[in-house]
Amino acid sequence: MITTTMKMRKGLWSPEEDDKLMNYMVTNGQGCWSDIARNAGLQRCGKSCRLRWINYLRPDLKRGAFSPQEEEVIIHLHSLLGNRWSQIAARLPGRTDNEIKNFWNSTVKKRLKKTTSNSSSPNTSHDSSSSEHKDIMGGSVSMHDSSNIMAMYMDATRRSSSSSLQAMNISQVMESNMPILHASCYGTLEVGMDSNAISYHGCYEIFGGNLGLEDEIFNITPLDNSTSIDHGIKTENLDQNSIVTNNMNNMIMNQCYNNNNTLHAINEGFENCWEGAGDELKVEEWDFEELMRESCTFDPYT
DNA sequence: AATGAGGGCAACCGCTCCATT
DNA sequence: GAATGGAGCGGTTGCCCTCAT
Numbered sequence: 001m002i003t004t005t006m007k008m009r010k011g012l013w014s015p016e017e018d019d020k021l022m023n024y025m026v027t028n029g030q031g032c033w034s035d036i037a038r039n040a041g042l043q044r045c046g047k048s049c050r051l052r053w054i055n056y057l058r059p060d061l062k063r064g065a066f067s068p069q070e071e072e073v074i075i076h077l078h079s080l081l082g083n084r085w086s087q088i089a090a091r092l093p094g095r096t097d098n099e100i101k102n103f104w105n106s107t108v109k110k111r112l113k114k115t116t117s118n119s120s121s122p123n124t125s126h127d128s129s130s131s132e133h134k135d136i137m138g139g140s141v142s143m144h145d146s147s148n149i150m151a152m153y154m155d156a157t158r159r160s161s162s163s164s165l166q167a168m169n170i171s172q173v174m175e176s177n178m179p180i181l182h183a184s185c186y187g188t189l190e191v192g193m194d195s196n197a198i199s200y201h202g203c204y205e206i207f208g209g210n211l212g213l214e215d216e217i218f219n220i221t222p223l224d225n226s227t228s229i230d231h232g233i234k235t236e237n238l239d240q241n242s243i244v245t246n247n248m249n250n251m252i253m254n255q256c257y258n259n260n261n262t263l264h265a266i267n268e269g270f271e272n273c274w275e276g277a278g279d280e281l282k283v284e285e286w287d288f289e290e291l292m293r294e295s296c297t298f299d300p301y302t
Numbered sequence: 303a304a305t306g307a308g309g310g311c312a313a314c315c316g317c318t319c320c321a322t323t
Numbered sequence: 324g325a326a327t328g329g330a331g332c333g334g335t336t337g338c339c340c341t342c343a344t
Contacts, residue, residue, distance in 0.1 A: 012312070012338085032329070050330075051313065086332060098312075101333070106310055307343085314336075323327080 009043045013052055017042055021049055022057050055098045062094025066103055074100055075108060 009017075024040035033046030042049060066074070070092060077088045085097035085104075092100065 010314075034329075046329080047315095047331095048313075054331095055312075083333065097332075102311055105334090110309090305344090307341105309341080310339090312336105312338085315334085317332085317334100319329105319331080321327100321329085323325105 007043065008045050008048075010048070013056075017044070018052070018057060021052060025053060025057070051098075055096045058096075060094060061096065066095075066107075070095070071103075071108065074104065078104065078108075 020040045020042055021036075024036060028036075028039070030036075033050045035046070037044050037046045037049045040049070044052075073092060074088060077091060081087050083101075085101040089095050089097040089100050
């Protein structure tokens with residue numbers, strides 16, 4: 001190969017390299033990463049540039065430590081998605097998969113281990129990830145403050161994309177993807193709209209964890225747009241859940257629209273809804289479909 | 303003050319998937 | 324249908340920093 005004659009740099013990025021990449025991305029936007037590396041005058045492989053951009057240089061990144069609420073969201077999403085860091089990251093605006101992965105492997109894993117050993121769980125002999133999963137789903141990891149999960153989640157999405165949200169028109173809102181967390185909810189649900197956003201108002205439950213949001217109003221915001229854009233591309237098949245939840249979202253939004261900006265409905269399961277959309281449910285190996293069937297039981301049409 | 307252990311984070315590696323030829 | 328290359332993802336490594344001794 002010709003390219004091997006040129007020595008690629010490895011290791012930490014210098015500020016100069018960062019500048020070069022940043023300037024190039026700002027002026028030219030995303031393209032073929034190996035071209036970017038070459039054209040930006042970087043002695044890096046495209047892969048390395050991509051990683052640096054996604055994990056560090058991207059302007060929409062949220063820096064700093066994870067909040068306790070973010071922690072809980074991560075724990076919860078991990079219990080649903082497993083080690084699908086990119087999918088978890090897609091639901092935590094401003095956070096990268098690498099960041100979440102590191103956070104999990106260092107902080108959370110350790111904490112869960114502690115919890116597990118304290119509770120002298122019989123799962124301790126299992127492989128770490130699977131035992132953690134069980135622990136979480138089984139309740140060893142406290143859901144005591146589950147309301148924070150949703151509240152924080154909403155807060156995070158609202159914060160990170162408040163400007164874009166305000167700029168979104170209704171059709172954009174309708175086209176947006178509804179996060180998985182919403183799809184995991186069931187219970188009494190009331191949907192309304194104000195001038196800038198659509199809000200849910202209701203009572204939710206996630207896997208037995210009562211979120212107790214009866215008095216809270218929160219906005220539906222899309223999956224982190226920037227993530228979708230930056231990661232390119234895979235938005236459409238980011239995962240099938242997004243499509244599914246998007247369908248749900250659209251249905252709800254349509255109802256909103258048709259009911260003069262307010263919807264009082266949805267008291268029983270989404271089950272029929274799922275079945276109706278069954279043909280589109282080509283769920284990946286992690287059996288999201290079953291998951292959803294178990295956790296979603298209200299029907300928007302009743 | 304020196305030093306060793308542990309933790310956190312950035313980056314690399316290897317694999318898979320997908321599009322193109 | 325096979326080969327190839329690019330992109331993305333998850334696992335792993337290695338460096339640096341902090342803190343306890």
